[in-house]
Amino acid sequence: MSVEIKVPVLGESVSEATVASWMKAAGETVAADEPLVELETDKVTLEVPAPAAGVLEQIVAEAGSVVGVDAVLGLIAEGAAASPAADTAPQKAADSAPAKATQAETGSVESGPVNSGPPVTPPVQMPAPVAAAPLSPAVRRLVEEHNLDPAKITASGKDGRLTKADVLAAIDSGTARRMAAPAAAPAAAAPRPRTDDPREERVPMSRLRQVIAQRLKEAQNNAAMLTTFNEVDMGAVMELRAAYKEDFEKNYGVRLGFMGFFVRAVITALREFPAVNAEIHGTDIVYKPFSNIGVAVGTPQGLVVPVLKDAQDLSLAEVEARITTFGQQARDGKLSPSDMAGGSFTISNGGVYGSLMSTPILNPPQSGILGMHKIQKRPMAIGDKVEIRPMMYLALSYDHRIIDGREAVSFLVRIKELIEDPRRLLLGV
Amino acid sequence: MAEQHFDLIVIGGGPGGYVAAIRAAQLGMKVACVDRRPALGGTCLNVGCIPSKALLHTSERFAEAASGHLAGLGIKAASVKLDLKTMMANKDAVVAGLTGGIDLLFAKNKVTRLTGEAHIPAAGSVEVAEGRKKTTYSAERILIATGSAPASLPGVQIDEKTIVSSTGALALKKVPEKLAVIGAGYIGLELGTVWARLGAEVQVIEYLDRILPGMDGEVAEKFQAILEKQGLSFQLATAVQSASHKGKGVELELAAAAGGKTEKLSFDVALVAVGRKPHTEGLGLEGLGVALSERGQIEVDEDFETSVPGIFAIGDVIAGPMLAHKAEEDGVAAVEIMAGKAGHVDYDLVPGIVYTAPEVAQLGKTEEQLKQAGTEYKKGVFPFMANSRARATGQAEGFVKLLAHKDTDQLLGAHIIGPEAGTLIHEIVAVMAFGGSAEDVARSCHGHPTLSEAVKEAALAVDRRAIHS
Numbered sequence: 075m076s077v078e079i080k081v082p083v084l085g086e087s088v089s090e091a092t093v094a095s096w097m098k099a100a101g102e103t104v105a106a107d108e109p110l111v112e113l114e115t116d117k118v119t120l121e122v123p124a125p126a127a128g129v130l131e132q133i134v135a136e137a138g139s140v141v142g143v144d145a146v147l148g149l150i151a152e153g154a155a156a157s158p159a160a161d162t163a164p165q166k167a168a169d170s171a172p173a174k175a176t177q178a179e180t181g182s183v184e185s186g187p188v189n190s191g192p193p194v195t196p197p198v199q200m201p202a203p204v205a206a207a208p209l210s211p212a213v214r215r216l217v218e219e220h221n222l223d224p225a226k227i228t229a230s231g232k233d234g235r236l237t238k239a240d241v242l243a244a245i246d247s248g249t250a251r252r253m254a255a256p257a258a259a260p261a262a263a264a265p266r267p268r269t270d271d272p273r274e275e276r277v278p279m280s281r282l283r284q285v286i287a288q289r290l291k292e293a294q295n296n297a298a299m300l301t302t303f304n305e306v307d308m309g310a311v312m313e314l315r316a317a318y319k320e321d322f323e324k325n326y327g328v329r330l331g332f333m334g335f336f337v338r339a340v341i342t343a344l345r346e347f348p349a350v351n352a353e354i355h356g357t358d359i360v361y362k363p364f365s366n367i368g369v370a371v372g373t374p375q376g377l378v379v380p381v382l383k384d385a386q387d388l389s390l391a392e393v394e395a396r397i398t399t400f401g402q403q404a405r406d407g408k409l410s411p412s413d414m415a416g417g418s419f420t421i422s423n424g425g426v427y428g429s430l431m432s433t434p435i436l437n438p439p440q441s442g443i444l445g446m447h448k449i450q451k452r453p454m455a456i457g458d459k460v461e462i463r464p465m466m467y468l469a470l471s472y473d474h475r476i477i478d479g480r481e482a483v484s485f486l487v488r489i490k491e492l493i494e495d496p497r498r499l500l501l502g503v
Numbered sequence: 504m505a506e507q508h509f510d511l512i513v514i515g516g517g518p519g520g521y522v523a524a525i526r527a528a529q530l531g532m533k534v535a536c537v538d539r540r541p542a543l544g545g546t547c548l549n550v551g552c553i554p555s556k557a558l559l560h561t562s563e564r565f566a567e568a569a570s571g572h573l574a575g576l577g578i579k580a581a582s583v584k585l586d587l588k589t590m591m592a593n594k595d596a597v598v599a600g601l602t603g604g605i606d607l608l609f610a611k612n613k614v615t616r617l618t619g620e621a622h623i624p625a626a627g628s629v630e631v632a633e634g635r636k637k638t639t640y641s642a643e644r645i646l647i648a649t650g651s652a653p654a655s656l657p658g659v660q661i662d663e664k665t666i667v668s669s670t671g672a673l674a675l676k677k678v679p680e681k682l683a684v685i686g687a688g689y690i691g692l693e694l695g696t697v698w699a700r701l702g703a704e705v706q707v708i709e710y711l712d713r714i715l716p717g718m719d720g721e722v723a724e725k726f727q728a729i730l731e732k733q734g735l736s737f738q739l740a741t742a743v744q745s746a747s748h749k750g751k752g753v754e755l756e757l758a759a760a761a762g763g764k765t766e767k768l769s770f771d772v773a774l775v776a777v778g779r780k781p782h783t784e785g786l787g788l789e790g791l792g793v794a795l796s797e798r799g800q801i802e803v804d805e806d807f808e809t810s811v812p813g814i815f816a817i818g819d820v821i822a823g824p825m826l827a828h829k830a831e832e833d834g835v836a837a838v839e840i841m842a843g844k845a846g847h848v849d850y851d852l853v854p855g856i857v858y859t860a861p862e863v864a865q866l867g868k869t870e871e872q873l874k875q876a877g878t879e880y881k882k883g884v885f886p887f888m889a890n891s892r893a894r895a896t897g898q899a900e901g902f903v904k905l906l907a908h909k910d911t912d913q914l915l916g917a918h919i920i921g922p923e924a925g926t927l928i929h930e931i932v933a934v935m936a937f938g939g940s941a942e943d944v945a946r947s948c949h950g951h952p953t954l955s956e957a958v959k960e961a962a963l964a965v966d967r968r969a970i971h972s
Contacts, residue, residue: 210937210939210943211942211943211945212939212942212945215942231937232936232937235937237937238912238913239912239940242911242912
């Protein structure tokens with residue numbers, strides 16, 4: 075149904091006006107009372123509002139034309155909804171508002187229109203409602219430091235803005251909500267209410283524990299993490315070790331363990347499967363020509379992962395020495411943040427605690443982690459006979475976003491090959 | 504030809520009146536504005552704000568040049584002399600330029616200008632008398648913006664020759680040797696400094712025991728010390744009982760405000776700057792039944808309407824600070840409400856500015872007011888001595904003081920003595936208009952090197968974390 079947009083009464087003794095400009099184009103949605111077209115007389119310029127809500131069907135009087143009072147300026151197709159674009163956000167002003175109407179919604183950060191006498195329609199909202207008014211510097215600081223969701227705080231400032239007082243009050247009263255985590259999983263919100271049993275002991279998490287917890291969640295939330303398994307016959311390495319461990323210790327003053335072998339095996343395999351050594355940054359994959367291998371060390375305070383920087387340049391002895399030093403420093407709490415930064419791949423050994431098989435968790439932003447486990451004698455089929463062999467399960471957790479299944483499996487198979495026949499490490503085959 | 508009926512007639516073409524008239528025209532009303540002066544602009548443009556600012560500027564330039572201070576800056580000026588006549592002519596030219604400008608604004612907005620004395624015979628009707636010619640106009644609404652006039656003291660008769668109000672003080676023909684300024688408010692102090700710079704020996708006599716009544720106590724104290732350094736002398740807690748002509752000058756009879764013996768002091772000129780009173784004479788308000796307060800102000804409701812429907816009033820003629828910018832805000836709000844819109848004036852956020860050198864500016868609450876209200880507050884002070892721009896331009900006197908709520912950090916008041924205080928204060932007006940906090944100011948970037956950095960540092964000082972002091 076078409077509604078005519080007509081030239082209103084222009085004033086005493088004024089009978090015509092010039093159409094100065096149209097604020098809307100044909101086909102656009104209009105709200106009731108929204109200013110559509112500007113008319114100019116020699117006394118005054120005035121805006122003509124839409125007589126009804128709908129779609130501006132047709133402009134009859136183009137800009138520049140002269141119109142008389144009551145002439146038809148254009149037509150509105152009443153009620154027709156336009157393309158999803160404009161008008162999806164809640165419009166409150168169109169309802170007639172008394173001259174001193176108060177602010178629309180509390181708890182909303184969007185700056186609303188100042189409702190007053192003749193209904194003034196607010197500007198058309200963007201389709202995706204975004205927090206309209208920018209947060210003031212003090213409010214922004216508080217919101218970030220406390221990880222709050224500003225949309226959930228009651229605003230008392232001008233046009234529905236948050237003031238510093240509003241945020242402080244919300245923090246004090248505990249009503250402020252944490253921001254939802256970026257990934258799909260809904261937030262670790264403020265903890266659900268809980269009544270402690272008097273027998274329970276409540277201990278605040280240490281700073282280190284909180285950081286570990288946050289990083290673990292971060293790893294899980296961001297990466298498409300999978301684990302692939304294999305098993306390795308440690309016989310050859312154990313024989314090698316038995317044969318030369320005394321000489322080794324005499325030469326280098328450090329015990330010959332298994333880590334040195336695994337580190338060298340990992341370095342060889344990383345060279346062949348560079349994606350496992352890479353990192354996702356934004357929408358880029360960052361490949362590294364070096365291997366900074368993190369070695370997980372357990373301490374009474376928690377797990378820390380010091381990094382063997384440029385491990386590809388280290389000899390097996392140097393690896394063993396560094397790892398021993400790291401272990402000591404970790405137990406003494408002497409590791410610095412730079413010791414633990416910059417890793418490209420991590421090796422974690424759960425075997426020392428007796429773990430047979432496990433799914434290690436990635437150390438962000440790395441894309442792979444090798445889990446070593448307990449060496450256990452098991453009956454194995456060698457050829458067609460049963461032999462007791464010292465076996466270790468290996469686990470590789472990886473980020474499937476940049477490492478595909480074939481790569482991950484092949485990487486782990488390669489580690490197995492290199493460990494099962496350490497001569498390969500020497501020859502690089 | 505000449506229109507006889509209007510949507511609105513504004514009586515008074517000062518800042519309140521002319522701004523209201525222009526706003527009303529913008530909102531589509533047919534407006535007329537009547538003023539008895541041929542020039543628009545009221546007190547402000549003709550005998551107030553503008554001429555005083557012009558003289559403050561030129562007298563400051565003169566004092567700087569005549570003091571020998573320039574030699575230390577590497578500027579060698581030979582003997583510097585005062586040509587008062589030219590200085591006054593410059594002031595007049597500034598005024599003429601601006602008042603002419605308002606005429607152009609009226610023409611642009613199609614506001615009808617009427618000249619003459621206005622009288623309201625009945626609601627909806629204004630009679631304008633020009634000489635012997637009387638014309639009656641009708642209007643839906645009448646807005647009274649007739650402003651104020653200098654107040655006087657009993658026993659002191661202003662003749663605008665040797666006993667002058669601010670009007671006369673802006674047009675003295677020669678520099679008085681000894682000038683008495685009666686009243687240590689901003690008008691007295693501004694004009695006192697003008698003549699002190701031009702060579703007069705200025706003594707300020709004030710009834711209260713402090714200068715700048717109503718302003719922050721610490722500011723008043725520090726500012727008095729600054730003015731004393733500039734050569735003004737102060738006699739506080741002193742009442743002027745009478746003023747009489749003696750020879751070519753004036754003799755003032757003074758007594759302590761608490762009472763006691765009188766003393767007589769002689770001056771060449773005495774400036775009476777004890778305040779202003781609302782001007783409502785000649786409008787016929789009593790006959791109409793327009794209610795006035797005890798102090799002679801027109802009583803209005805929150806829509807600026809008087810006790811007579813259809814008659815409104817704004818500016819100096821109603822209650823509130825008697826300031827040009829307050830009148831402008833009143834005028835706009837009143838007219839917007841008439842047009843069915845939401846007009847509003849936040850009287851808590853009207854800045855008060857003294858245009859001396861250094862300037863003084865205030866906004867919001869003083870410390871005294873907060874203490875009286877029992878509001879717990881914290882304050883941050885930053886001296887211009889620690890502001891690099893102020894130091895670079897040799898204007899390092901004064902400080903910025905910000906007052907914030909102790910718990911919420913919301914800004915409650917700002918007080919500045921210093922260069923451009925009257926400009927700097929507006930940052931705080933904007934922040935306080937949004938209920939902002941001291942931290943909001945502290946966390947906004949301020950250009951370097953600017954005087955505004957002193958405002959940022961004062962905001963930091965509220966939290967005891969100023970960097971530069």
